Amino acid sequence: MALARLGIQEKARRGEVLPARLLILHAMETGFRLDAEGRAIARNVIRFIVCRYAGREVWRADLGSGIAANPYFEFFIRADVSGDIELHWEDDTLEKGSIRARIEVTS
Amino acid sequence: MTRRLCLLMLVVASSAVAQVPVPLKAGSEFQAPGIRKLQADEFANPAMLWVAQGRQLWLAPRGAANKSCADCHGAAETSMKGVATRYPQVASQTGRVLNLESRINICTVERQHASALEYESDPLLALTAYVAHQSRGMPMAVVIDDALHEIFDQGRRLYHQRIGQLNLACHHCHQLNWGKQLLADNLSQGHGTGYPAYRFEWQKTGSLSRRLRACYFGLRAQMPEYGSSELLALEVYLAWRANGLAIEVPGVRK
Numbered sequence: 001m002a003l004a005r006l007g008i009q010e011k012a013r014r015g016e017v018l019p020a021r022l023l024i025l026h027a028m029e030t031g032f033r034l035d036a037e038g039r040a041i042a043r044n045v046i047r048f049i050v051c052r053y054a055g056r057e058v059w060r061a062d063l064g065s066g067i068a069a070n071p072y073f074e075f076f077i078r079a080d081v082s083g084d085i086e087l088h089w090e091d092d093t094l095e096k097g098s099i100r101a102r103i104e105v106t107s
Numbered sequence: 108m109t110r111r112l113c114l115l116m117l118v119v120a121s122s123a124v125a126q127v128p129v130p131l132k133a134g135s136e137f138q139a140p141g142i143r144k145l146q147a148d149e150f151a152n153p154a155m156l157w158v159a160q161g162r163q164l165w166l167a168p169r170g171a172a173n174k175s176c177a178d179c180h181g182a183a184e185t186s187m188k189g190v191a192t193r194y195p196q197v198a199s200q201t202g203r204v205l206n207l208e209s210r211i212n213i214c215t216v217e218r219q220h221a222s223a224l225e226y227e228s229d230p231l232l233a234l235t236a237y238v239a240h241q242s243r244g245m246p247m248a249v250v251i252d253d254a255l256h257e258i259f260d261q262g263r264r265l266y267h268q269r270i271g272q273l274n275l276a277c278h279h280c281h282q283l284n285w286g287k288q289l290l291a292d293n294l295s296q297g298h299g300t301g302y303p304a305y306r307f308e309w310q311k312t313g314s315l316s317r318r319l320r321a322c323y324f325g326l327r328a329q330m331p332e333y334g335s336s337e338l339l340a341l342e343v344y345l346a347w348r349a350n351g352l353a354i355e356v357p358g359v360r361k
Contacts, residue, residue: 003160007150025156027310069310070153 004099006087012079014107022049022073022087024097030065044092046071053103054083079105123267125344126282128296131352134304137286137295138361146301146359154236154305154357157229157312161237164230170221176234179218183241191239191354192247195343197254204258206342207235208314209334226333232312236303239356246353247300249346258336262344265337271328277341292361298349299342301358312357315342 008020024046031043049061059075077085086100135143146152165176165183180186195206198213205213211234212223224231251259266277280289281297288294302315309317316338323330331337 003156005150005156005159021150023151023153023156025160068307070156072151072153 004087004097006085006099006101008077008085008101008103010102011104011106014079014105016079018077018079018103020075020077020085022075022099024071024089026070026091026097028063028065028067028069028071032065042092046089046091046097049073049087049089051075052084052086052088053077054081077103079103081105123263123278125263125348126278127348127350128282128285131298131349132285132296133352133355134295134298134301134358134360135355137293138359142359142361146355146357152305152357152359154303154312154359157233157236157303157305158240158357160229161233161235161240164234165237170215170219172218172220174219176214179214183237187238187241189242189245191242191356192245193249195249195255195339195346197252202254204255204339204343206315206339207238208316211235211238227314227317232303232314235314236312236357239303239354242354243356244353246351247346247349249343249350251343251347255343258340258343259347261336262340262342265341266344271323271326273326273328275326277322297345298352299345300349300352301355301360303356304358304360306360308361315345 003025005023006020007022008018012018026046027044028046029041029044031041031045033041035041043065045065045067046063048063050057051059058077061073063071082103082105084100084102086098088096088098090096135146138146149155162183168175168178176183191207194210195204197203198205198210203209208226208231211231215221216223224234269276269279277297280294285294285296299315299318302318303312304318305312306318316333319338319341320330320333
């Protein structure tokens with residue numbers, strides 16, 4: 001189940017720097033743990049996250065097994081144009097997730 | 108308060124007296140400042156992912172009846188406000204003692220004609236957290252009436268019963284020694300008002316039953332099964348013991 005929350009204000013003045021927060025529901029299974037029968041639990045972590053703003057990539061993060069479950073991110077976006085903030089990610093099982101939010105820029 | 112006094116007088120004759128810590132302190136007050144801050148943050152609180160999922164489930168039609176929770180109950184923000192403060196309680200028709208989880212499952216089976224949600228499954232945790240979240244900040248107000256008295260007594264006995272290889276009862280840590288340090292932990296008063304809560308140890312949200320089972324495990328005692336009468340009895344006793352304390356679902360714990 002892909003579930004996430006993205007928190008960013010909807011309206012901004014041009015040039016304003018907006019704080020944004022992202023929380024993703026994901027087990028971030030490290031691959032180092034064993035189940036009750038002693039078998040290794042396969043690694044399944046979010047491999048990368050891409051953030052696009054109005055169609056343009058603004059940052060990208062590569063994640064590893066050192067990141068705890070249900071990862072939380074804070075980042076900043078400078079509001080230049082009205083458009084969508086889109087976040088996409090993919091985990092080791094190739095399951096994809098995404099979330100988007102609209103920013104309206106007034107000059 | 109008078110009810111509580113009467114009850115105290117009723118049970119004072121037996122060996123294990125029902126006691127309430129003074130003053131009542133929520134579970135979060137025994138957590139590190141960072142964890143308290145995380146719990147208070149509506150966005151960053153990781154358990155809010157379960158609350159958000161609970162909201163989706165609340166609105167989604169399910170089962171053969173193709174009905175959603177909202178079809179009968181409307182907006183949870185109004186219809187479920189304060190509901191969690193009154194659980195566990197006795198179902199008027201069947202006489203069964205219900206906690207929030209089993210109450211939700213009765214609706215799932217009887218109204219939605221869907222199969223019951225499994226204990227400790229994400230959908231049940233999500234719905235429970237969502238419903239209980241509507242009572243955040245409201246004080247627990249469980250009434251121990253005649254119908255609940257038997258299971259309350261069982262809960263009180265279990266609370267004072269020494270168990271496991273460590274040979275301790277709930278009472279010893281959470282009533283007599285709360286506020287002191289046990290290895291790396293601050294001993295809390297052991298209230299369930301933050302559950303379902305996110306525990307970093309679990310890396311996910313879990314129910315009060317899971318937390319109680321963890322205490323059994325810590326004492327090296329045999330853990331009761333999910334949905335067992337022991338866990339329900341303890342939940343009833345804990346709910347009474349927390350009467351007056353504000354609900355803080357979804358809690359965040361170490």
